[in-house]
Amino acid sequence: MHVRHLLLTVWAFLASQSANAQQIIIADYIIFPPYQQADNGLTADFSALLTKKLTSVSFEYQRMTKSRLRVLIEQDVPLLIPFSQTYWFNPTTPFNVSQTTLREAVHVVSHKSRPITVEDVKQKNLMFLGRDGYNYKVIDDLVETERIKRYSCDSNDLCLTMLLAKRGDFLVMAKATYYQYLEQIPNLKGKLTISKRPLYFDHRAMLGLNITHADWVKINQFANELSLSAEWQTIKSKHNID
Template identity: 25%
Template sequence: MKKAILLVLFVFSLSLFAQEKFIIYTYHNHSPFINSQNSGLSYDVVRYLNTQAKGKYLFELKVIPRSRLNYILKPWINKDCLKIRKCDANWMVLWVNQKWGFGQDSLSNFSWTALLQDSNVIISSSKADFYYTKPEDLIGKKLAGMAGHRYLGIDDLVDSGKIKRINGNTEVENLKVVLSKRVDATLLPKSTFEYYQKTNTEFKKLYASDVSHQDYMRNIMTVPQNKELIAYFNSLDLSEIFK
């Protein structure tokens, strides 16, 4: 009996040793991606990938600021990892798009696996306030933005004084400012706004524009060298994560 137990423990230790570990980075530390400890879509992705891997891979989530991610990815973006240094390739990034500051050659420099179709929408206190179809519809309005975020087509109008922008530190803070009518509108990912409407009855009073400010795909990003990992992603039905 003792020998059998030792054999099981030995086989188990070998299986752990054989696992290839990947760090999953995300800087999206707000709902629905991170709701609380071990809760949110990012954790759902990790659990799904680990379950489907059946011991071949071990995925571990790390939530870090975008500035830290930029530092980690800098040698990959500059292509130093292919020329003058050896870099750890066992990583991936969740919820990102190739247009979001990952270098001019981001589409070919990295591998992209589609994960979630999303959009940015304009949130106002009522549909009667104004009808949004384009950034110019915000002229003369007061907009609550997220500190450190840039908004295509809107920032130029802010810089020219045509839109007044104030910055908040959280999405909930900005929604409350809209609710109190201290600003005319804010801009949020549709996925985030829908989550907050489900979890906070107050926010059901707010209105999301029918016309989005931007539409985009949120992807899993890694490096093309991870061919087996990418093939693993392609073998999965990632839509199961959101059911």
């Protein structure tokens, strides 16, 4: 009877610990390639690797819109947002920021008949095509000082279509994203060009919100060791990321 009572006590304790474990939602909200694609995408593959390596942390992967993500942020739900940056959100949101998980070179994309260089962006009065609600390094400052103008599109596809029709001078994209759009929209091939040099670099990280200190230490350790992971290198190669 004593042994049975002890086993019941241990079972109750473990059940209690499981019930009280923090459930962290991994928010896959960046809707353009290579981050989201019809067949998974970089964020999904990254999240699967994270979940595999951190078995002691309870994750729930979800694809969602940025509007849905903003609602979850307001509700103080425990969140992990891969490949993101704090300046894309309300500056008062108390995010934890991991070590950089991806250093992404962002290039200038323009029409082949009117190629725009990195130097042109900073020196000429041009029309920039950017996604509605998105912030861009370098570009935002140039727009604010009226060095260039901006037109906001509902999607990257629309920005590319407008660039093809010469209804703007340039947009900015990472190489991996640009070349995947060329595969998805064959009409773009041979008509656009990408700058040889990047305009700027995005240092993408994981943003954490309402995550316990113990769990965040494990998550950040995962980020610290990512560059040494052969599985992560395989994932990057799969999505044509340098």
